Amino acid sequence: MSTTNLVNTTDEIFPKQTNKTYALVELMRGDGPMVGKGPDGSVFSFPVVLLIEIILVLGVTLAVFLFSLLKQAPLEAIANPLVTTDPAKAPWYFVGLQELLEHMHPTVAGVLIPTALVLFLAVLPYVDRSRDGVGVWFTSLRGRRIAGWTALYTAVLMPAYILLDNAFSLRELLRNKTPEWVAQGLLPLAIIAVIVAVPALVLSRRKATPREVLIALFTVMIVSAVIFTLSGFFLRGPGFKMYLPWQMPNGYNPLNGL
Amino acid sequence: MSVQTHQNGSRWEFITQSRVWRSFFRHGWPDNPLDRSLVMTSNIFLHLHPVKVNRRSLHWSYTFGLGVIAVVLFGVLVFTGVLLMFYYVPSVERAYPALRNIEVSVPLGQFTRNMHRWSAHLMVLVAILHLIRVFYTGAYKSPREFNWLVGVGLLLLTLGASFTGYLLPWDQLSYWAITVGTNIAGYAPLIGNAVRGILLGGPEVGQDALIRFYTLHVALIPTLLVLGISIHLWRVRKDGGLAVNDSVTPAGEVPADEHVGGMQKTSEKS
Ligand code: HEM
Numbered sequence: 073m074s075t076t077n078l079v080n081t082t083d084e085i086f087p088k089q090t091n092k093t094y095a096l097v098e099l100m101r102g103d104g105p106m107v108g109k110g111p112d113g114s115v116f117s118f119p120v121v122l123l124i125e126i127i128l129v130l131g132v133t134l135a136v137f138l139f140s141l142l143k144q145a146p147l148e149a150i151a152n153p154l155v156t157t158d159p160a161k162a163p164w165y166f167v168g169l170q171e172l173l174e175h176m177h178p179t180v181a182g183v184l185i186p187t188a189l190v191l192f193l194a195v196l197p198y199v200d201r202s203r204d205g206v207g208v209w210f211t212s213l214r215g216r217r218i219a220g221w222t223a224l225y226t227a228v229l230m231p232a233y234i235l236l237d238n239a240f241s242l243r244e245l246l247r248n249k250t251p252e253w254v255a256q257g258l259l260p261l262a263i264i265a266v267i268v269a270v271p272a273l274v275l276s277r278r279k280a281t282p283r284e285v286l287i288a289l290f291t292v293m294i295v296s297a298v299i300f301t302l303s304g305f306f307l308r309g310p311g312f313k314m315y316l317p318w319q320m321p322n323g324y325n326p327l328n329g330l
Numbered sequence: 331m332s333v334q335t336h337q338n339g340s341r342w343e344f345i346t347q348s349r350v351w352r353s354f355f356r357h358g359w360p361d362n363p364l365d366r367s368l369v370m371t372s373n374i375f376l377h378l379h380p381v382k383v384n385r386r387s388l389h390w391s392y393t394f395g396l397g398v399i400a401v402v403l404f405g406v407l408v409f410t411g412v413l414l415m416f417y418y419v420p421s422v423e424r425a426y427p428a429l430r431n432i433e434v435s436v437p438l439g440q441f442t443r444n445m446h447r448w449s450a451h452l453m454v455l456v457a458i459l460h461l462i463r464v465f466y467t468g469a470y471k472s473p474r475e476f477n478w479l480v481g482v483g484l485l486l487l488t489l490g491a492s493f494t495g496y497l498l499p500w501d502q503l504s505y506w507a508i509t510v511g512t513n514i515a516g517y518a519p520l521i522g523n524a525v526r527g528i529l530l531g532g533p534e535v536g537q538d539a540l541i542r543f544y545t546l547h548v549a550l551i552p553t554l555l556v557l558g559i560s561i562h563l564w565r566v567r568k569d570g571g572l573a574v575n576d577s578v579t580p581a582g583e584v585p586a587d588e589h590v591g592g593m594q595k596t597s598e599k600s
Contacts, residue, residue, distance in 0.1 A: 113384060113386070114385065116382055117366075117376070117380060117381060117383055118366045118370055118376070120383075120388070122376070125398060128395050128398050128399060128402060132402045132406075133402065136445055136452065140448055141441070141444075143448070144440060144444060145440075145446075145448070147429055148501040149502050150426040151422075151426070151505035153535070153536075155502070157502050160506035160507070161506075161510065163511065164451070165458075165489060166493070166514065170514070178514070178517035179518070181517075182517035183519070183522070193461075194482055196470065196478075197470040197471060197472070197474070197479075198475060201472065203471055203472060203576070205468050206468050207392075207468065207469060207572065207574035208467065208468065209392075287466070329503060
């Protein structure tokens with residue numbers, strides 16, 4: 073190792089004698105320097121973004137404030153492990169799972185399906201590796217149509233499944249005819265799987281992109297979750313039996329359970 | 331400042347020129363580009379944002395402000411939650427009477443409880459809506475995959491926070507909702523009963539469950555949420571702001587890659 077070497081390298085990177093006092097940094101198309109506005113239509117975060125955020129802080133706080141003046145948080149009688157409430161419902165964000173439990177084996181409804189949903193969310197960005205349509209709602213007009221039709225499809229089939237299975241319960245019909253894991257496990261799981269897979273299959277036959285297939289699957293997931301939650305929350309009364317919301321027996325009001 | 335009288339002006343200047351003031355505010359009044367930039371870069375909270383942002387990322391119908399609303403609700407929850415902690419006792423005998431006390435005799439107690447409960451429900455809803463908007467705008471795509479995963483973690487934590495809080499009033503509603511909820515966890519083959527046992531600290535919902543839920547609710551989950559939200563917001567910035575910035579440049583503006591082209595040309599010349 074020699075010091076001369078080191079000096080030479082430094083001299084190459086930072087030449088001591090240069091007759092240039094300026095450098096060309098960038099070429100731009102357009103009328104002139106960025107006067108008041110960046111090259112890509114940007115605005116100063118201060119005060120614009122800050123103001124938007126202040127509006128959101130005040131608006132959200134005010135909304136919750138006003139609602140809290142009008143509606144009291146519920147407090148029922150002290151907990152009593154010996155007296156079950158009827159119905160006993162999970163919090164609203166889990167009541168969709170509770171509805172699902174009515175239709176199939178607990179391991180399927182309570183474990184397999186929720187695990188599958190979380191896994192689906194976790195792997196989804198690695199399945200769709202294209203960068204097309206980033207930052208555009210539904211990516212394209214076709215994407216928007218796919219979302220719309222899949223939403224409609226799910227909004228028809230899932231309620232139909234819930235109502236049919238409620239009227240002609242697979243669990244009851246097949247009791248003692250097939251083993252439990254068929255009547256309550258395999259069969260309902262297959263029905264759900266078919267409902268979920270049909271839009272994706274139709275799309276992949278029409279040369280859809282991974283993004284478009286994901287839009288279909290995601291839409292089925294979200295719309296189903298909404299439907300199962302609404303059904304569990306509004307349509308289930310005492311004994312977790314199905315009633316019309318305005319015909320609940322014993323004066324039960326689902327909204328009191330929030 | 332020029333409109334002020336001479337005496338006020340000098341007094342004002344005496345304050346704003348003092349070493350104390352200038353150690354707090356390392357920039358002038360933000361009425362020019364330089365100071366507007368310094369406001370953002372010299373303040374830890376505002377430094378979450380870049381100095382300038384793309385106008386399109388601020389369009390209301392792009393984000394509906396849902397992520398920010400979730401952060402605001404989390405703030406409301408921490409504030410009202412700490413107030414409630416001054417009165418709440420996580421004991422099977424005393425929890426319910428404490429709630430009654432909060433509602434009847436603590437000034438603004440019922441109102442604070444209302445704020446806490448309604449914000450909690452709303453935060454779960456808003457986090458789900460935020461996930462939906464991020465999905466449909468394709469904002470999970472590269473390089474934002476990791477932040478999407480952080481988001482999934484945040485959603486699970488938000489659900490966890492809400493669920494553990496649900497038990498604390500120790501009334502019939504909370505007792506049976508948690509019984510139903512933890513039964514669902516118990517359905518997992520092999521590990522189900524173990525998971526349920528770890529959550530409840532015993533075979534059924536009782537004092538052991540209450541203290542576990544309380545600790546999760548006021549200590550562990552909020553800490554993880556603060557950490558997670560910090561990483562999440564830092565990543566938004568590191569990934570180049572909102573995904574809408576990556577999409578096509580509107581006509582008449584210079585596409586980003588031409589800048590790069592220009593730079594390469596100059597470096598070749600020199
Ligand atoms: C505690 C819950 C959450 C909070 C407080 C939060 C907060 C935020 C904020 C403030 C933003 C900035 C943009 C905006 O306002 O939309 C953002 C962006 C983002 N969030 Fe969340 N978030 C949460 C949950 C989630 C979830 C559940 C997901 C998805 C699984 C997610 C994924 C993302 C992604 C990928 C971005 C970047 C979006 C883009 O580039 O357009 N976040 N989040």
